[in-house]
Amino acid sequence: ESASFSKLLTSHNLRQLLDSVDAFLFDCDGVIWKGDVLIHGVPDTIDMLRSMGKNLVFVTNNSTKSRRAYAKKFQTLGISVREDEIFSSSFAAAMFLKVNNFPTEKKVYVIGEQGILDELESAGYTGLGGPEDGRKTIEWEQNNLFDHDKNVGAVVVGLDRHINYYKLQYATLCIRENPGCLFIATNLDAVGHMSVMQEWPGAGCMVAAIRGSTEKEPVVVGKPSTFLMDFLLEKFDIPTSRMCMVGDRLDTDILFGQNAGCKTLLVLSGVTTLSTLEDTANHIQPDYYTSQMPDMHKLFGE
Numbered sequence: 001e002s003a004s005f006s007k008l009l010t011s012h013n014l015r016q017l018l019d020s021v022d023a024f025l026f027d028c029d030g031v032i033w034k035g036d037v038l039i040h041g042v043p044d045t046i047d048m049l050r051s052m053g054k055n056l057v058f059v060t061n062n063s064t065k066s067r068r069a070y071a072k073k074f075q076t077l078g079i080s081v082r083e084d085e086i087f088s089s090s091f092a093a094a095m096f097l098k099v100n101n102f103p104t105e106k107k108v109y110v111i112g113e114q115g116i117l118d119e120l121e122s123a124g125y126t127g128l129g130g131p132e133d134g135r136k137t138i139e140w141e142q143n144n145l146f147d148h149d150k151n152v153g154a155v156v157v158g159l160d161r162h163i164n165y166y167k168l169q170y171a172t173l174c175i176r177e178n179p180g181c182l183f184i185a186t187n188l189d190a191v192g193h194m195s196v197m198q199e200w201p202g203a204g205c206m207v208a209a210i211r212g213s214t215e216k217e218p219v220v221v222g223k224p225s226t227f228l229m230d231f232l233l234e235k236f237d238i239p240t241s242r243m244c245m246v247g248d249r250l251d252t253d254i255l256f257g258q259n260a261g262c263k264t265l266l267v268l269s270g271v272t273t274l275s276t277l278e279d280t281a282n283h284i285q286p287d288y289y290t291s292q293m294p295d296m297h298k299l300f301g302e
């Protein structure tokens, strides 16, 4: 196996990259922001790329917000991004149901937060569960039966900061008692940046719980799955070879880009260090790497 190693981004190969790419796909956490804190210099870089006529999209595995809520977050941080330029794993979950002709009469049980419920609603679906079920408790009478809606035809699991035994039982019954029930995972990230200084258990943790209790494998709709790419391609008439995925995580962002046939740029401002990239155990090599996304602006000026 001949490994091809990543190249450090320079002003020279950045110009080549800019010439060969019509769209940049940006991961969000670790690239644009960390938690709720903007990475310095990002807005100027986005302005530069827009002034060059590049198409920009933002692809995040964090399912806690809807596309609309992400558009607001961008606005709050001083970046103008349209809702239809945002591709979140919450949106992906709703679109997965849509493309599979999931009937609107059936319901969707959600281990996850408002972003998933909002995207389901926008797509015309009825979501159950979510934050509200985080307050529910179980009656431990030995002759009580735990009741669940038999009309649930899909379970969506994403990051859920209100997860409890009630929800685990609900989702488990939906899947175990109905062999046709879909089991959809927004993403499998082990950890996420709920706050800037620290990592916290991510959706992978909640998905693992339901995988454990149901002995079923979920369909994953977030990165590195290329499910979202079909929606990107509907929006842009650009071959994936003229797209560049920019991300901080090798096994989600860079793999997503490579799976889809895009060029890839790793930034070291998130979860990946240079020593991880260079470790012989790592088999995912992006085309380029640089310390942070605003280097594109800095290097172009050189």
Ligand code: PLP
Binding pocket: 027, 028, 029, 030, 035, 059, 060, 061, 062, 063, 159, 187, 189, 191, 192, 193, 194, 202, 203
């Ligand atoms: N999931 C959760 C819960 C997160 O908090 C994060 C990052 O903070 C992610 C996923 C990864 O998001 P992204 O794909 O934007 O890096």
Ligand code: CA
Binding pocket: 027, 028, 029, 030, 031, 247, 248, 249, 253, 270
């Ligand atoms: Ca990231």
